[in-house]
Amino acid sequence: xxxxxxxxDLLKDFREQKKVIVKQIELFDxxxxxxxxxxxxxxxxxxxxIVLEVLFYLLFIAAVCFAVVMNLVYPFNxxxxxxxxxNLSEGLTYNDAEIFSIAVHLLAGFIGVLFFVIxxxxxxxxxxxxxxxxxxxxxxxxxxxxxxxxxxxxxxxxRHFLELPSLSGNPDAPHSPDDxxxxxxx
Numbered sequence: 165x166x167x168x169x170x171x172x173d174l175l176k177d178f179r180e181q182k183k184v185i186v187k188q189i190e191l192f193d194x195x196x197x198x199x200x201x202x203x204x205x206x207x208x209x210x211x212x213x214i215v216l217e218v219l220f221y222l223l224f225i226a227a228v229c230f231a232v233v234m235n236l237v238y239p240f241n242x243x244x245x246x247x248x249x250x251n252l253s254e255g256l257t258y259n260d261a262e263i264f265s266i267a268v269h270l271l272a273g274f275i276g277v278l279f280f281v282i283x284x285x286x287x288x289x290x291x292x293x294x295x296x297x298x299x300x301x302x303x304x305x306x307x308x309x310x311x312x313x314x315x316x317x318x319x320x321x322x323r324h325f326l327e328l329p330s331l332s333g334n335p336d337a338p339h340s341p342d343d344x345x346x347x348x349x350x
Contacts, residue, residue, distance in 0.1 A: 178317070185314045189307060196303040213290040220283035227276030231269055240268065 234240045 178320075182314075182317050182321075185310050185317065189310050189314065192303050192307045192310065196300055196307050198300075209293065210290065213286055213293070217283050217286045217290065220279050220286060224276050224279035224283060227272055227279055231272035231276065234269060234272060 230237070
């Protein structure tokens with residue numbers, strides 16, 4: 165009994181599904197393994213990143229506050245008396261001490277901005293780690309579903325298609341409808 169066109173198309177689709185499942189498992193399994201970390205390591209990294217983020221936000225606030233109250237702190241209070249601009253008949257001029265005072269204030273503000281930038285970068289790293297963890301979890305689930313599908317394909321193949329050499333042997337071998345006769349499928 166020769167296979168009908170529908171049966172031939174279904175067998176061809178079955179072979180293609182098997183190939184696709186095997187290729188997807190080969191692609192996703194190493195990716196899922198590399199994206200997943202143990203929960204304790206992930207929690208430690210997340211906790212450390214949160215602590216660092218908060219620390220750098222606090223350093224940013226401290227640097228800005230320091231720039232504002234710098235004239236009240238002991239070694240820098242000498243700068244408060246020298247940062248007034250002298251009016252001369254030629255115009256406004258700055259002496260070296262005034263330029264130094266302004267530079268120290270700007271430097272404290274710049275350090276504060278750098279702390280803020282570092283805190284934002286740490287936040288981005290923490291959020292990306294969350295996304296990578298979620299992607300690893302989803303890919304692991306996808307690989308599990310593919311493995312279950314592959315197992316069901318293998319079970320169907322062993323149960324019904326042992327007489328089909330193109331399915332159980334080489335999947336790339338040519339398949340003709342006249343070569344395969346299917347009797348009663350139990």
